[in-house]
Amino acid sequence: EDQVTQSPEALRLQEGESSSLNCSYTVSGLRGLFWYRQDPGKGPEFLFTLYSAGEEKEKERLKATLTKKESFLHITAPKPEDSATYLCAVQYGGSQGNLIFGKGTKLSVKP
Amino acid sequence: NAGVTQTPKFQVLKTGQSMTLQCAQDMNHEYMSWYRQDPGMGLRLIHYSVGAGITDQGEVPNGYNVSRSTTEDFPLRLLSAAPSQTSVYFCASSPGQIARGYTFGSGTRLTVV
Numbered sequence: 054e055d056q057v058t059q060s061p062e063a064l065r066l067q068e069g070e071s072s073s074l075n076c077s078y079t080v081s082g083l084r085g086l087f088w089y090r091q092d093p094g095k096g097p098e099f100l101f102t103l104y105s106a107g108e109e110k111e112k113e114r115l116k117a118t119l120t121k122k123e124s125f126l127h128i129t130a131p132k133p134e135d136s137a138t139y140l141c142a143v144q145y146g147g148s149q150g151n152l153i154f155g156k157g158t159k160l161s162v163k164p
Numbered sequence: 165n166a167g168v169t170q171t172p173k174f175q176v177l178k179t180g181q182s183m184t185l186q187c188a189q190d191m192n193h194e195y196m197s198w199y200r201q202d203p204g205m206g207l208r209l210i211h212y213s214v215g216a217g218i219t220d221q222g223e224v225p226n227g228y229n230v231s232r233s234t235t236e237d238f239p240l241r242l243l244s245a246a247p248s249q250t251s252v253y254f255c256a257s258s259p260g261q262i263a264r265g266y267t268f269g270s271g272t273r274l275t276v277v
Contacts, residue, residue, distance in 0.1 A: 084262055085262040087265055087266075089268075094271075095270055095271070096168075096254050096256075096268035096269050096270050096271050097207075097254070097268045098268075099265040099266070099267065102262060102265055104262070140206075140207070142207075144262060149212070149214070149220065150195055150212075150214060150258070150260065151197060151209055151212050151222065152197075152207075152209075152256075152266060153209070154199075154206045154207040154208075155206060156204065156205065156206035157206060
C-alpha cells in the first residue's frame with residue numbers, strides 16, 4: 054500500500070499555462086512534507102518543507118500548500134526551464150527520520 | 165562547498181562481482197541514507213544511518229551492506245551483484261533538522277550484466 058501517491062504521473066503544459074501537481078499521503082504523525090525537483094541524470098534538489106495544514110511556501114513560479122491529507126504544488130505561468138520531475142516525500146513518526154517518496158510527476162513545458 | 169559526493173558515476177558489473185559505492189559529505193550531517201531509483205518505482209530506501217557507528221535497514225536492504233565509521237563517509241557494498249540491482253543509486257545527508265531537508269548526491273548509475 055503506497056503511503057505517498059503523486060498525480061498525475063506526467064503533465065504536459067504550454068508555456069504560461071498554470072496547473073497543479075498533487076501529493077496525497079496516508080501516514081500518521083506527519084513531521085514534514087518535502088518537495089524536490091529532479092532533472093534528468095541528476096540527484097533530487099530540495100524545494101520546500103511543509104509542516105502543518107494550512108501552511109504555504111513560495112519560490113519563484115512555484116507555490117506549495119498542505120492540507121491534512123495532501124499537498125499541492127502550484128506552477129504559475131511555467132517556462133520550459135521548469136520541465137523536470139517533481140518528487141514529494143514525507144517524514145513521519147515511524148520513518149526514523151527518513152524520507153518516504155512518491156513516484157513523482159514528470160512535467161514538460163513546451164514553448 | 166562540495167555537499168554530497170558519490171563515486172563512481174557509472175559502473176558496469178558482472179553477475180556475482182562485488183563492489184563498493186562511495187559517499188562522502190562535508191557538511192557535518194548526522195543522518196545519511198542510500199536510495200535506489202528505478203523506473204516506475206520511485207526512490208526506495210536501502211539503508212540509513214543516524215550517526216557514526218549506527219546503521220539500520222530500509223525498505224529494500226537485501227544484497228547490500230553498509231557501515232558508518234566516520235561522520236563523513238557512508239559506503240554501500242554490493243556483496244554479490246545481481247541483474248536486479250541494476251539501478252541508479254543516490255546517497256543523501258541531513259543535519260537531522262526537518263526544516264533543512266536532505267541533500268542528495270548526483271548518483272551512481274549501476275548496470276549488472
